[in-house]
Amino acid sequence: MSKEITSRLQDYSQWYNDLVLKGELADYSAVRGCMVIKPYGFALWENMRDVLDRKFKDTGHVNAYFPLLVPKSLFEAEEKNAEGFAKECAVVTHYRLKTDPEKHGKLMVDPEARLEEELIIRPTSEAIIWNTYKGWIQSYRDLPLLINQWANVMRWEMRTRLFLRTAEFLWQEGHTAHATSEEAVAETVQMLDVYADFVEKYMALPVIKGVKTESERFAGAVDTYCIEALMQDGKALQAGTSHFLGQNFAKAFDVKFSDKNNKLDYVWATSWGVSTRLIGALVMAHSDDDGLILPPKIAPLQVVIVPIYKGDEQRGMIKEVMAPVVKMLKELGISVKYDDSDNSRPGWKFAEYEKKGVPVRIAVGARDLENNVVEVARRDTKEKMSVSMDGIAFYVKTLLDEIQLHMFEKARIYRDEHITKVNTWDEFVNTLETKAGFVSAHWDGTAETEATIKEKTKATIRCIPLNNEQESGKCILTGKPSTQRVLFAQAY
Amino acid sequence: MSKEITSRLQDYSQWYNDLVLKGELADYSAVRGCMVIKPYGFALWENMRDVLDRKFKDTGHVNAYFPLLVPKSLFEAEEKNAEGFAKECAVVTHYRLKTDPEKHGKLMVDPEARLEEELIIRPTSEAIIWNTYKGWIQSYRDLPLLINQWANVMRWEMRTRLFLRTAEFLWQEGHTAHATSEEAVAETVQMLDVYADFVEKYMALPVIKGVKTESERFAGAVDTYCIEALMQDGKALQAGTSHFLGQNFAKAFDVKFSDKNNKLDYVWATSWGVSTRLIGALVMAHSDDDGLILPPKIAPLQVVIVPIYKGDEQRGMIKEVMAPVVKMLKELGISVKYDDSDNSRPGWKFAEYEKKGVPVRIAVGARDLENNVVEVARRDTKEKMSVSMDGIAFYVKTLLDEIQLHMFEKARIYRDEHITKVNTWDEFVNTLETKAGFVSAHWDGTAETEATIKEKTKATIRCIPLNNEQESGKCILTGKPSTQRVLFAQAY
Structure with a gap:
């Protein structure tokens, strides 16, 4: 076949690109680091977005x-945040083009249309949002403010990969304001739970919930x-983050509220987001060498029926x-396509729908009709079953x-098999080299040690798991005392 | 009341701004010409978007x-399009900020991070999309390509107004590719019909369908x-456009397909869009001096119930x-809020929900309960009715x-009363000055005459209505012969 997919073993990275391109999820574009999300990929994103949006609204959030x-002056107001994103900012400096007098029919930036102040394309929206919240919050009655935004953002990354790391990506960013620290922390944890529930129940991807170390923390x-997930090559992927921002942004933008006793205080904040990066995780975690394998709950197409016929009468x-x-399938809320197009043969269609990860394929020929059966193939295990036509729709729903x-x-199971406890540096290095996955090890709690380990092994601390077991031990690198294990991994 | 709304008669323009701001649809932002769409306004936009998106999908379109x-090189490929938008382009020239060595804690554009080629924030996406389509279209089998995108776009307008004309706005843009001119024209007309149906049935706003003159045509x-709608001050507002692009973009981006006989030809194109501007039209067309009046089919909240009580027992x-x-109301698919918050008195709540245009308000006190009735007030006519509790939910649904x-x-009726046929220049000027609205008049068909009329009266040709009656007459300005009337108006 001309549209072959590179095997995972041969070249994992190329396998991933092949899946994204040949599974018709996305395409490269003329703009460096920016991709086109193709209709099939976008339908997947719409399904993911709709579930998340419902969950946000069910927990009391509204969109804006x-x-x-x-x-620029707002962007730099919260110093740590600004410092964290300054190196990857796309900057608008002019607001007009004009005809280039030296090149016929060409345009040039009009030097007279320079902005007084440069404008940054949002890499994240804390700055513009907290500057707005200043006008919306005066009293405890205005709190909590629970707002989410679905938007495009831009981070000028040097090395980009389809979905996983693109200069422009789509995401949602929740930005909430609270009267107390406790309430803001509770919101942060609640949204982490929402993400974990979504990724596990809908994307069929188990995650570990945890807290980042200082070095890996969101700027500000x-x-x-x-939440951290594991890919098939043993690398971890951060699937979503929820930040407790304390009063940092309220202080940077001077957002105060008067409480019930008329006492003024700065507002407490959270922000949380997941992005189209999740699609990259979905692809990497489940797919095989024949193509995508999509979980039924978010697959753009759940069932395809391919008739096998000779001539128009059988057709x-x-x-x-x-x-x-x-x-009947449609009445059960199942998306289904009946593909009797004459453009291609059944075998070609089978391969095509396999590549696109459609969870269930039903094939039916004239002989099957005589026997009152159809052939049902599931994409995940590639099992094929001959199934009676009686009650077939309910069979498919259950399947x-x-x-x-x-x-x-x-x-x-794969993830659990790839969490390895180690106690020495040799075990640590050896596990990363031979098995990969998460490595659970003691660490002395310093950023220096963390940085040295990263330099030596490319492994970072993915998280300190929530409700982590307390256990005394010695740091794998320095031998200094430690009170708990943390999870290391190489990561996307 | 502190949050009073300026009356229409006193200052129409201020009335509009008051409605948008105090009805909590939008707010000004720190970025020149850009607005914040507040949660209530965004919920309205979501309702509009969801209906339109369903209609696009029902007519075979997919999102991407x-x-x-x-x-810049792509932007300028289709010359007329580039020329049309060059003067209002936000241009990205750099991709990094750095610490300003002369100002402590401040950032500056890093002069070493200048892009080789400037990037334009899309004012519309024909260029980037047709450059992409080039890779997707080879044969007639790839056609038609029926794609829509929901996105933000940016046009650096000098004079901006909330929703009506903002530097950044949200919209959808359909971009389709076809094998024949006829098919593309049919698509253009079909999408105009989709827009007209949406604006009339959901926004409750009658429109006139027509074709633009050359001067008012989309660049390219x-x-x-x-579709043109009429506002309460007698000015017209363009509510949506659908463009037949011929082979202009296919030629600019070299997009050819081989037909069934293996003959190569350029692809035929359409594009069509509506934007958050529609919210401006909605506000201007229906509201009154007490606030917004929103059509039930897209109102974020359809019914509010305000109990009138003394003490917790009655409450x-x-x-x-x-x-x-x-x-029961929820089961009937009606959005309803029961507001017994203690923060404010019933009278204040009444005014608040009136301002926000909630279509139906139900008030109920202890006495009402004894009589088994509630008071139902409709926002549009301000009528109040005492209605039996028996079957109240169905009553509300019908209402x-x-x-x-x-x-x-x-x-x-307002619109029809404001279409005036005139035959002389004096009648034309007089109608515009005293009555405004659409003026149906003969025009000699030249761009010069059109420009002169605009200069003298600020009125433009809104459209040549579809299926326009053919009637010979004389141009109101030049007296030259004309075969049909066109619709003039001053416009937003």
């Missing part, structure tokens, strides 16, 4: 929209909570018999649930 | 996402179709009686439909 551009946060007959099945659970279980 | 930034289009009793009503129809009828 804030400007794309951030004036007091604490960054995260018509099969279509007639299958029409009520299609109808989709089964596939969803099985995909999660498979990923969970 | 293309990059925000357009390299062969023909621009539009609890009314809540208990009304709970099944709230439940919401009635309000939707009544709002449309009221706007239609």
Whole structure:
């Protein structure tokens, strides 16, 4: 086949790119580091977005929209945040083009249309949002403020990869304001739980919830909570973050509220986000050498029916018999496509839908009709079953649930098998080299040690797991005392 | 009241701004010409977007996402399009900030991080999309390509107004590719019909469908179709456009396809869009001096119930009686809020929900309960009715439909009364000055005459109505022969 996919073993990185491109999720664009999300990939994102949006609204949040551009003076107001993002900012400096007098038919930036103050394309929106909140918050009655935004953001990364690291990406960013520190921390943890629940139940991807070390913290946060997932090559991927921002942004933008006793205090803040990066995680965690494997709950297409016929009479007959099945599946809320297009042969169609990760394929020929059966193939295990036409729609509905659970279980077992406890430096290095995955080890708690370990092994501390077991031990690098293990891994 | 709204008669423009700000639809931002869409305004936009998105999908379109930034060389490829937008482009020239050595704690653009090629923030996406389509279209089998994108765009307008004209706005832009001119024209007209149907049925706003003259055409289009609505001050507002682009973009980006006979030809294109500007139209067309009046079908909140009680016992009793009503309304798919908050008095709540344009308000006190009635007030006519509790939910459902129809009828009658046929220059000028609205008049068909009329009266040709009656006459300005009337108006 011309559209072959590189195997994982041969070249994991190329395998991933092949899946994204040939699975029609995304395409490269003319703009450095920016991708086009193709209709099939976007339908997947829409499904993910709709579930998350419902969860945000169910937990009391509302959506709004804030400007794309951030004036430099606002951008630099919270110093740590500004420092963290300054090196990857796309900057708007002019607001007009004009005809180039030296090149016929070409345009040039009009030097007379220089902005008085440069505008940054938001890499994240804390600055513009907290500057706005200043006008919206006066009293405890205005709190909590629970707002989310679905938006595009831009971070000028030097090395980019489709979905995983692109200069522009789509995401949602929640920005909440609270009267107390406790309430803000509770919100931070609640949203981490929302993310974990979504990624596990819908993306079929088990995650570890934890807190980042200071070095890995979001610029401007007091604490960054995260969910970490494991990919098939044993590398970790941060799937979502929820930040407790303390009063940092309230102080930078002077946002105070009067409490019930008329006492003025700075507002407490959180922010939390997940992005189209999740699609990269989804692809890497589940797929195989034949293509994507998508979890039924968010797959753009759940079932495809491919009739196998000779001539128009058989084609018509099969279509007639299958029409009520299609109808019934739709009534059960299942997305289904009946593909009897004449453009390509069944074998080609099978490969195509496998590549695109459609969870269930039903094939049906004239002989099957005589026997009142169809052939049902599941994408995840590649099992094929001959199934009676009686009650086929309910069979498929149950099968989709089964596939969803099985995909999660498979990923969970793989993940659990790839959490290795080590106690010495040699074990640590050896585990990373031979097995990868998460390595649970003692660390002396210093940023220096963390940096040295990263330099020597490329492994970073992914998180200190929530409700971490307290256990005394010695740092694998320095031998200094430690009270708990943390999770290391090489990561995307 | 402190949050008073300026009356329409006193200052129409200030009335509009008051509605947007005090109705909590939007707020000004720190970025010149860019606004913040507040949660209430965004909920309205979500409702509008969801209806439109369903209509696009029902007509075979899929969503995708293309990059925000357009390299200058692509931007200028289609000359007319580039010329049309060059003067309002936000231009990214650098990709990094650095610490300003002369100002402690401040950042500056890093002069060493200048882009080789400037990037334009999309004012519209034809260029980046047709450059992408080049890689997606080879054969007639790849056509039609029916793609839509929901996105933010930026046009650096000098004079901005909330929703109506903002530097950044949200919109959708459909970009389709076809094998024949006929098919592309049919798509253009189909999408105009989708827009007209949406604006009339959901926004309760009657529109006139037509074609733009050459001067008012989209830059790069062969023909621009539009829907035009009338505001309460007699000015017209373009509510949506659908463009037949011919082969202009296919030629600029060299997008060819081979037909069934293996003959190569350029692809035919359309593009079509509506934006958050529609919210401005909605506000201006229906509201009154007490606040917004929102059509039930897209109102973020359709019904509010305000109990009138003294003490906790009455409060609890009314809540208990009304709970099944709230439940029943929700079961009927109606959004409802039961507001028994102690923060404010009923009268203040009434004014607040009036200002926000909630279509139906139900007030209920202890006396009402004894009589088994509630007071129902409709926002559009301000009528109040005492209604039996028996079957109240169905009554409200019917009332919401009635309000939707009544709002449309009221706007239609106003619009129809403001289409004036004139035959002389004096009548034309006089009508614009005393009555405004659409003026139906003969025009000699030249851009010069059109420009002169605009200069003298600020009126432009809004459109040549579709299926326009052919009638010979004389141009109101030049007296030259004309074969049909066109619609003039002053416009937003």
